[in-house]
Amino acid sequence: MIKLTVNGKKKSFKGAPFKRLIDVLREDFALTGTKEGCGEGECGACTVLLDGEPVNSCLIPACQADGRKVETVESLGVPEKLSKLQEGFLACGGAQCGICTPGMLMTAHAHLRSKGKSDERSVREALSGNLCRCTGYQDIVKSVIKTAKGLKR
Amino acid sequence: MSVGKNEPRRDGPAKLTGRALYLDDVAIPGCWHGVTVRSSVPHGTIKSIAYDPAFPWDECVVVTAKDIPGKNLVALIEADQPLLADGVVRHREEAIVLIAHPDRATAYEAAKRVRIEYEPLPPVFDMEKSDTVFKSYLIERGDLDAGFAAADVVVQGEYRTPSQEQAYIENNAIAAYEEDGVLIVTGSLQCPYYVLKAMKQIFDRTEDKIRVIQTVTGGGFGGKEEYPSMLAGHAALLALKAGRPVKIVYERHEDMAATTKRHPSVVRHRTALTKEGKLLAQDIEVIMDGGAYATLSGVVLSRGTLHAAGVYECPNVRVRSKVVMTHTPPNGAFRGFGAPQTLFAAELHWEKVADALGIDSLTLRRRNIFKVGSTTSTGQVLMESVGAEECLEKTVKASGYAAKRKEYDRWNADPKKPTWKGIGLAVCHHGAGFTGSGEVYLASRAGVALTAKGELIVLAASTEIGQGTNTMFAQVASDALGVPASWFSVETPDTHKVPDSGPTVASRTCMIVGGLVGRATKDLKRAFENEFGRVPKTTADLKKAAAVLCKGSPARRFEVQFEKPPEVTWDDKTYRGDAYGVYSYAAIAVDLEIDRLTCEVRVRKVTTAQDIGKAINPLLAEGQIIGGSTQGLGWALLEEPLFKDGVMINSQLTNYVIPTSLDTPPFEVMLVEKPYSRGPFGAKGLGELPMDIPGPAVAAAVKHATGRLIPTLPHTPERIAQAMK
Numbered sequence: 001m002i003k004l005t006v007n008g009k010k011k012s013f014k015g016a017p018f019k020r021l022i023d024v025l026r027e028d029f030a031l032t033g034t035k036e037g038c039g040e041g042e043c044g045a046c047t048v049l050l051d052g053e054p055v056n057s058c059l060i061p062a063c064q065a066d067g068r069k070v071e072t073v074e075s076l077g078v079p080e081k082l083s084k085l086q087e088g089f090l091a092c093g094g095a096q097c098g099i100c101t102p103g104m105l106m107t108a109h110a111h112l113r114s115k116g117k118s119d120e121r122s123v124r125e126a127l128s129g130n131l132c133r134c135t136g137y138q139d140i141v142k143s144v145i146k147t148a149k150g151l152k153r
Numbered sequence: 154m155s156v157g158k159n160e161p162r163r164d165g166p167a168k169l170t171g172r173a174l175y176l177d178d179v180a181i182p183g184c185w186h187g188v189t190v191r192s193s194v195p196h197g198t199i200k201s202i203a204y205d206p207a208f209p210w211d212e213c214v215v216v217t218a219k220d221i222p223g224k225n226l227v228a229l230i231e232a233d234q235p236l237l238a239d240g241v242v243r244h245r246e247e248a249i250v251l252i253a254h255p256d257r258a259t260a261y262e263a264a265k266r267v268r269i270e271y272e273p274l275p276p277v278f279d280m281e282k283s284d285t286v287f288k289s290y291l292i293e294r295g296d297l298d299a300g301f302a303a304a305d306v307v308v309q310g311e312y313r314t315p316s317q318e319q320a321y322i323e324n325n326a327i328a329a330y331e332e333d334g335v336l337i338v339t340g341s342l343q344c345p346y347y348v349l350k351a352m353k354q355i356f357d358r359t360e361d362k363i364r365v366i367q368t369v370t371g372g373g374f375g376g377k378e379e380y381p382s383m384l385a386g387h388a389a390l391l392a393l394k395a396g397r398p399v400k401i402v403y404e405r406h407e408d409m410a411a412t413t414k415r416h417p418s419v420v421r422h423r424t425a426l427t428k429e430g431k432l433l434a435q436d437i438e439v440i441m442d443g444g445a446y447a448t449l450s451g452v453v454l455s456r457g458t459l460h461a462a463g464v465y466e467c468p469n470v471r472v473r474s475k476v477v478m479t480h481t482p483p484n485g486a487f488r489g490f491g492a493p494q495t496l497f498a499a500e501l502h503w504e505k506v507a508d509a510l511g512i513d514s515l516t517l518r519r520r521n522i523f524k525v526g527s528t529t530s531t532g533q534v535l536m537e538s539v540g541a542e543e544c545l546e547k548t549v550k551a552s553g554y555a556a557k558r559k560e561y562d563r564w565n566a567d568p569k570k571p572t573w574k575g576i577g578l579a580v581c582h583h584g585a586g587f588t589g590s591g592e593v594y595l596a597s598r599a600g601v602a603l604t605a606k607g608e609l610i611v612l613a614a615s616t617e618i619g620q621g622t623n624t625m626f627a628q629v630a631s632d633a634l635g636v637p638a639s640w641f642s643v644e645t646p647d648t649h650k651v652p653d654s655g656p657t658v659a660s661r662t663c664m665i666v667g668g669l670v671g672r673a674t675k676d677l678k679r680a681f682e683n684e685f686g687r688v689p690k691t692t693a694d695l696k697k698a699a700a701v702l703c704k705g706s707p708a709r710r711f712e713v714q715f716e717k718p719p720e721v722t723w724d725d726k727t728y729r730g731d732a733y734g735v736y737s738y739a740a741i742a743v744d745l746e747i748d749r750l751t752c753e754v755r756v757r758k759v760t761t762a763q764d765i766g767k768a769i770n771p772l773l774a775e776g777q778i779i780g781g782s783t784q785g786l787g788w789a790l791l792e793e794p795l796f797k798d799g800v801m802i803n804s805q806l807t808n809y810v811i812p813t814s815l816d817t818p819p820f821e822v823m824l825v826e827k828p829y830s831r832g833p834f835g836a837k838g839l840g841e842l843p844m845d846i847p848g849p850a851v852a853a854a855v856k857h858a859t860g861r862l863i864p865t866l867p868h869t870p871e872r873i874a875q876a877m878k
Contacts, residue, residue, distance in 0.1 A: 030180075031171075032171070032174070032177075032178035033170070033171020033172070034171070035175070035322075035323070035371070036177070037322040037323070037405065037806075038805070038806045039404060039405055040405070040805060040806070042805070042806035043322055043806050045322055072171070073170065073171035074170070074171050076169075076170065077169075077170060078172075079166035079169075079170050079172060080166075082170070086166075086169040086170065089165075089169055090161050090162070090166070090169060091161065092772075093162075093773065093775070093776045095162070095165060095168050095169055096372075096619035096620065096621070096776060096780065097168075097321070097322070097323070097370065097371045097372040097373075097618060097619025098164065098167075098168030098169075098173055098369065098371065099175060099321075099322045099371030099372060100322045101168050101169060102171045120819075123814075124814040124815050124817075125814075125815065127814045128815045129813075130814075131322060131806065131811060131813060132322070132814075133319075133320050133321055133322055133372050133374070133780075133784070133811060134372060134619045134776075134780045135776055135779065135780050135783075136776075136779035136781075136782060136783030136812075136817055137783070137813075137814040137817045138779050138817070138819065138820050139775075139779065140814070141814065
């Protein structure tokens with residue numbers, strides 16, 4: 001049995017140890033906020049944090065998450081009370097179709113939490129593993145920079 | 154007033170918290186997974202279909218063309234594309250057998266256990282060698298021969314553009330099930346009433362027995378205009394045979410290999426000019442590759458043809474165009490819809506003309522560009538809302554174009570520099586709404602409802618696919634009524650709840666359907682005034698008014714239908730007249746740098762001004778412009794579907810590369826608002842416009858940087874290196 005912490009809650013999983021983490025999250029734990037875009041680690045839509053680090057959950061077998069902490073988009077705010085980062089995305093136009101958004105948020109969240117630099121180049125580098133086809137990235141980058149500035153105050 | 158303000162997007166909080174339910178997130182009890190067995194030859198007859206006896210087929214449901222209760226047809230324009238290949242296959246990845254199983258992995262395993270034998274037939278892959286023409290057009294204005302006879306110079310050029318994958322991040326996904334005798338299909342789609350039209354013929358059912366409901370949709374860009382009709386048919390066939398819900402969610406490689414893309418094109422220009430650079434005649438030939446079935450090719454070609462002469466006045470024009478059949482998966486709608494192909498040629502051709510005349514392309518554009526009163530190639534006189542010149546001048550000024558041309562010339566002349574630098578321009582128009590008489594045939598309807606409880610609901614079949622439809626509708630409706638935007642919600646596109654507003658395509662949602670919503674709301678306003686004495690001022694007041702207006706029924710609907718503006722005339726037979734009610738305009742400057750050793754291109758800055766009549770929500774409008782331009786930069790520099798034996802061989806995001814945050818430059822966007830008298834609050838079309846001209850602006854910048862005019866996209870390092878030899 002695989003034991004892990006998901007969004008602060010203890011969870012266990014008894015299925016196939018090589019089941020992809022994304023499928024465990026979505027199918028076994030009903031956390032459908034994590035999205036699949038390509039299934040091969042290119043698009044980043046399935047990004048979750050594993051012990052705080054962004055990973056493509058479509059490439060992680062469940063057994064690799066054994067004993068570790070997983071954070072998904074559901075760990076951030078709720079519609080009635082968005083997190084600062086989510087508020088930043090809403091104010092700056094950082095989400096359009098929304099399918100890349102959960103992964104994008106998790107990467108940005110990890111970057112900000114680890115005190116990553118908030119200049120444009122650093123933010124673009126941090127987000128470069130997450131594809132977005134709608135926005136052209138500028139408003140996403142603005143969202144992250146705005147949030148970083150707000151957090152420093 | 155809400156219009157003109159950056160209201161936060163309606164769907165934002167749900168999308169930002171992972172609560173928004175895309176089709177694959179929807180829990181459908183008892184749902185099986187559908188998969189597709191596809192042709193492995195580009196052209197041939199099906200000799201036999203065999204099912205591996207070692208596999209437990211009794212666990213599955215299997216469907217072939219024989220199981221289709223109505224017509225084996227995906228109804229769209231021409232009745233030529235089967236839902237499932239029957240006897241003959243005409244392209245690789247054509248669907249032949251469908252399988253559903255309770256377990257997704259087992260369903261895929263089952264698909265591998267189907268053996269199909271073919272008798273191969275010769276395929277045609279080269280559009281210039283195809284003799285099957287789906288559609289052709291001829292536009293003629295003036296006297297072409299007289300124009301060329303008067304010419305000081307004649308300039309010829311040939312330009313080629315590749316296919317392009319929409320690369321929405323959510324793959325195609327549809328589920329189907331039957332409930333109380335009603336066949337329900339739900340999923341990721343742009344055009345619920347297109348799906349309904351196809352389903353009626355496949356299942357020989359009336360509209361009341363079919364219900365199409367959109368789920369939250371993770372991008373479309375045209376790629377979910379027509380294909381969902383096919384996928385809905387597949388899922389529904391399986392669901393009806395299995396007697397339970399079935400969903401089909403494509404994997405990325407399947408979506409890229411099997412579904413529609415942008416039409417590849419060849420465009421040839423022969424242009425006559427005076428020595429001062431005034432256009433005398435344009436003779437243009439356009440060929441597009443439609444793929445194996447006609448699908449939307451005729452209308453894609455139409456838009457391409459109507460934009461082929463560019464945003465310039467020319468007294469003598471001939472445009473001859475055709476779209477042909479090849480044995481490749483059908484090409485279809487992708488943002489721009491044929492216009493980016495012909496505008497690439499029209500705009501880049503100015504660089505060639507500039508060399509021939511010794512006059513720079515900016516000056517040439519200034520001497521010919523559309524103004525109020527100009528006449529287009531179809532004889533349309535532009536009466537209002539012509540922002541082409543303003544877009545051009547704003548872009549030139551803000552980008553520092555003139556100074557950079559000189560500065561980069563000096564930089565490029567120094568052989569010790571590690572890079573070449575260039576800045577390139579392009580300008581375009583883009584017709585909003587359906588072409589010619591298209592909007593008249595569509596006869597779209599939209600409306601608003603007032604419920605007895607005092608809810609205000611926008612009713613339209615236009616889908617939110619990320620572009621901001623729902624936010625825009627609420628803003629237009631609330632201002633038309635004079636109440637806060639928060640009072641309005643927007644109904645889910647569901648063919649049993651909303652009227653047919655036409656498809657969510659052609660940059661028509663805001664201008665056409667938004668206009669209908671505004672009109673319907675004015676009817677509601679009059680009803681408030683006549684029956685309640687005033688437009689309600691508070692939500693408590695609204696509840697009282699609702700009780701009066703609804704007169705005991707649960708809701709009252711106010712619907713209106715599109716009416717042709719009386720001044721618009723169009724002749725489908727001669728292709729003369731007002732091709733579009735109005736045009737939007739854009740200009741763009743691309744500033745880039747090329748590594749002299751590797752020939753890699755880095756875009757440093759994009760400056761663009763776009764005339765969209767009125768920005769209902771400037772933040773969302775700029776988001777469309779930056780996002781659309783980025784797709785254009787991808788097409789110009791990175792993206793190229795590669796085909797071998799009729800199938801895309803780079804059908805993965807690993808080897809089909811779209812721009813990342815590091816490939817994308819800073820954008821400076823300027824909104825130009827030349828109001829259109831028939832658009833809601835002056836608004837014109839926006840969605841496709843920004844896709845149209847990054848391509849030629851990149852190519853012009855590469856020409857400036859390297860001195861080489863490369864007439865083919867994309868400008869990959871390999872192609873630039875080849876040109877430098």
